[in-house]
Amino acid sequence: VQLVESGGGLVQPGGSLRLSCAASGFTFSRYAMSWYRQAPGKERELVAFIGSVGGSTNYADSVKGRFTISRDNAKNTVYLQMNSLKPEDTAVYYCRNVLGYWGQGTQVTVSS
Numbered sequence: 001v002q003l004v005e006s007g008g009g010l011v012q013p014g015g016s017l018r019l020s021c022a023a024s025g026f027t028f029s030r031y032a033m034s035w036y037r038q039a040p041g042k043e044r045e046l047v048a049f050i051g052s053v054g055g056s057t058n059y060a061d062s063v064k065g066r067f068t069i070s071r072d073n074a075k076n077t078v079y080l081q082m083n084s085l086k087p088e089d090t091a092v093y094y095c096r097n098v099l100g101y102w103g104q105g106t107q108v109t110v111s112s
Contacts, residue, residue, distance in 0.1 A: 001023075001024070001025040001026050001097070001099065001101040002023070002024045002025050003022070003023050003095050003096070003101055003102065003103035003104075004021065004022045004103055004104070005019060005021045005093065005094065005095055005103045005104065005105060005106040006019070006020050006021075006022070007019040007020050007106060008093060008106030008107045008108045008109075009107075009108070009109070010109045010111065011085055011108070011109070011110055012110070012111070012112050013085060013086060013087060013110055013111075014084060014085065015085050015110070016081070016082060016083045016084075016085065017082045017085065017108060018079060018080070018081050018082070019035070019093055019095075019108075020078075020079055021033070021035075021077060021078045021079075021080075021095030021103055022075075022076060022077050023076045023077065023078070023097065024076060026097065026099065026101075028073060028076040029052065029073040030052055031052050031097050031098045031099060032049060032050060032051050032052050032097070032098045033049075033050055033069075033071060033078040033095060033096070033097055033098070034047075034048065034049045034050075034095065034096045034097075034098075035047045035048045035069060035080045035093060035094070035095055035096075036093070036094045036095075036096055037089075037091035037092065037093045037094070037108075038091055038092050038094070038105075039088075039090060039091040042091075044094070045060065046060060047059070047060050047063055047067065047080070047093070048060070048063065048067055048068075048069035048080060050069045050070065050071055050078065057069055062088075063082075063089075066082065066083050066084045066085075067080060067081065067082050067083070068080070068081040068083075069081075078095055080093065082108070085108075085110045086110060087110045088110075089108060090108060090109050090110050090111070091108060092105040092107050092108075093105060093106050093107075093108055
């Protein structure tokens with residue numbers, strides 16, 4: 001199983017980024033996927049979840065209305081569209097499948 005995140009970077013407050021997580025080594029379409037993040041000195045927290053069929057989503061209160069999780073089962077990829085970014089969104093973002101596998105993470109820094 002391999003999960004590879006990409007799309008992180010430095011963005012100004014109010015800006016947007018789209019993270020991608022390319023999956024391989026398992027039947028992607030059968031499993032729910034999640035995005036987590038970990039800020040310096042803080043515990044890793046769940047940011048967003050999407051069900052296997054793609055119909056059900058759930059978000060942390062801190063990102064509701066700003067972040068959108070989606071998936072493309074034909075491309076074995078899950079996305080996290082992040083809008084109206086705030087400095088407190090600065091963290092390493094990880095994708096995870098329901099089997100418990102993690103990606104290596106991608107750094108998101110929101111700063112002017």
